[in-house]
Amino acid sequence: MDTTVPVDPALALKQWELLRNTLTDLGHTVHVLDARPGLPDMVYAANGAFSVDGTVYGARFKHPERAAEAIAHQHFYAGGTWNFAEGVHVNEGEGDFAYLPGAYGGLILAGHGFRTDPAAHAEAQEVLGRPVISLRLVDPAFYHLDTALAALDDKHITYYPDAFSAASQRVLRQLFPDAVIADRADAEAFALNLVSDGRHVILNTESTAMAEKVRAAGYSPVHVELSELKRGGGSVKCAVAELRP
Template identity: 75%
Template structure:
């Protein structure tokens, strides 16, 4: 018998259209500049993802794309927010560094508290927030993009405990390619992406986690967005969709073949905005 889940309040997300999306360089194992990108199809797939989220009742803000920033469509990498405070990104590769300024302006225009990063980090690419554990805990990846020093900086900025997790497989270069938060207490992840010690930590903290196998992890199945009930994930991750359904969630499959060519899928394209809770 599957569990019945009730969704939390509607979420706020930030997306950036693939108006200038292209694979012009290779900064992760999935990128190959020799492979042609169908930008028109990428736009249609992105729009379907946006509509899927709004049809589920969520608010999607759109960050305008900028010329010369082909990876800006991966909006999750631009910052990380908790309770109205934003820890800004500081990208490792020079090709993406100018994206941080666009995200900075978005939050400033809306009155959020924005703290620029001194340490290299790539926003929600390597940070995930689990609000129901220890009063709110941040899971933080390192090994390829984000420096471990950024974990300590994020803890000071956001006032939440940070659990550092070492990524060891370059195909899973960001935490959000190997781990996803499903609801306030539960995650899904692919153990093989993590060091032996990190696997032990995750097993101890999340004994009821949904585990992905190699096939679904390599299909970017864990690069998903969940509102606690509906789980929007790549259509190629069929096995993971079945496991999520068995655990009581409602999988919503979307096809993102073109955006996968840049090394990302659903979550890479969606930053979650976590505003300050209302005053009581």
């Protein structure tokens, strides 16, 4: 997130549209959250909430500049049949939460250390009724869980070990002994900031090494150019809030 390097807004929009079209071409339904003046970070839609089986745990952003985004996300869910719970503790939605419905009967992985308050993990467990595993992030380059770990399908993950504390690494090794292991070059290319439907793994175009790793694990990588969104600190996953009705 180098503020001295300008973003090309027209190109950013073109790349966002490419991501949306890629998802629809793969057969997914895409809802678009309307932009609001003064909230440029709304493009990172993953941060506004976290949903599991029709229940939504709303975000409470750490930085006041993004606070109004949580309200916009709440209004979106209010228009449907969702059971919405507003977060009391600081949390940044799917930025720091991942759900694996097929792992251990349904497991939530949750990150803390830079943005999300650890107390939000217990709060999410009460709201969503699923066990939450707390993982401590220790490298400021990977400030959200979704920069260091991703679900590849209902049971399997990929992650960069050194983004986590030694104890959290032991937990991940125990829970996911067959995980796809990323290296620092993968993580710095935002290769772990991906979206997977269990078959297709959507990555940014710089994530060539990770693409080969997921291909070897049996998935089909799909590349999308997101250079301008990466300038703001996010890639594929940051721009997508996954809905789990």
